[in-house]
Amino acid sequence: MKKIIGLTAMVAFLAVAMLAFAAPKAPTEDITIHMEGAKKPAVVFSHAKHASVASDCKTCHHKWSGEGEPHKCESCHKAKKEGKKLDLKNASHKTCRGCHRSLKKAGKKHGPTPCKGCHKK
Numbered sequence: 001m002k003k004i005i006g007l008t009a010m011v012a013f014l015a016v017a018m019l020a021f022a023a024p025k026a027p028t029e030d031i032t033i034h035m036e037g038a039k040k041p042a043v044v045f046s047h048a049k050h051a052s053v054a055s056d057c058k059t060c061h062h063k064w065s066g067e068g069e070p071h072k073c074e075s076c077h078k079a080k081k082e083g084k085k086l087d088l089k090n091a092s093h094k095t096c097r098g099c100h101r102s103l104k105k106a107g108k109k110h111g112p113t114p115c116k117g118c119h120k121k
């Protein structure tokens with residue numbers, strides 16, 4: 001009987017431990033961001049290329065608790081501004097282009113700042 005209880009406890013412990021280690025990883029494949037009705041060419045985003053500049057996921061996924069998959073920006077930032085929530089265009093430009101611009105200003109390695117650098121045909 002003791003053995004069975006011990007085994008059950010161990011299985012339960014392992015299950016909890018596995019859940020704890022199953023924290024989501026950033027996708028390795030590129031993600032194409034293109035909101036509905038977008039006029040500019042789609043933006044291709046690579047987590048891999050940003051891993052060293054933004055190791056804190058919350059730099060971009062600013063409302064993420066760290067559990068489960070982060071929600072898409074678009075799920076909160078819509079085509080039109082809603083209260084304090086910027087529209088997707090301005091939310092993206094502030095986060096993405098904002099960082100590229102400030103790194104450029106600081107003379108550091110940065111991402112593209114001209115429109116065509118992100119909205120590639």
Ligand code: HEC
Nearest residue numbers: 024025026027031045050054056057059060069072073074
């Ligand atoms: C430089 C900005 C940035 C950083 C830093 C970042 N992400 Fe992302 N992530 C994005 C963008 C943009 C998307 C595309 C989805 C969207 O439109 O919101 C995305 C999508 C994802 C998705 C897929 C969600 C879906 O519904 O398709 C996961 C999972 C994810 N990120 C996890 C992470 C994790 C984990 C980290 C930290 C290790 C991280 N991200 C860091 C910008 C970022």
Ligand code: HEC
Nearest residue numbers: 060061062063071072073075076084085086091092094095
């Ligand atoms: C769960 C909803 C939610 C998600 C998902 C979300 N945001 Fe936000 N965001 C908000 C809200 C609400 C605000 C208003 C200010 C606040 O509460 O922080 C905001 C504000 C912002 C701001 C303005 C911050 C400032 O300094 O004024 C930026 C930029 C932004 N979000 C970018 C993004 C980007 C980029 C993504 C995706 C990587 C994203 N957000 C995902 C809800 C969200």
Ligand code: HEC
Nearest residue numbers: 043044045049053054095096099100109110111112117118
């Ligand atoms: C914290 C700063 C930071 C944020 C936030 C950030 N970037 Fe970048 N980005 C960089 C840096 C630095 C590079 C240069 C990386 C390199 O060349 O290794 C880069 C490179 C890029 C590139 C060029 C990649 C290539 O193929 O050479 C694109 C496109 C890009 N970023 C798009 C985005 C988008 C879209 C977002 C928002 C969802 C974003 N970035 C948010 C810092 C940032």
Ligand code: HEC
Nearest residue numbers: 033034035038039040043089092096097112113114115118
């Ligand atoms: C650092 C990357 C980056 C740069 C540079 C950038 N954008 Fe964007 N832009 C985005 C992202 C990400 C989105 C949201 C995803 C989408 O729908 O394309 C977006 C959305 C938009 C949208 C709304 C969607 C659409 O296509 O109608 C417009 C308009 C836009 N950008 C125009 C511009 C213009 C004009 C410039 C140059 C002055 C510019 N962008 C520079 C990343 C960038």
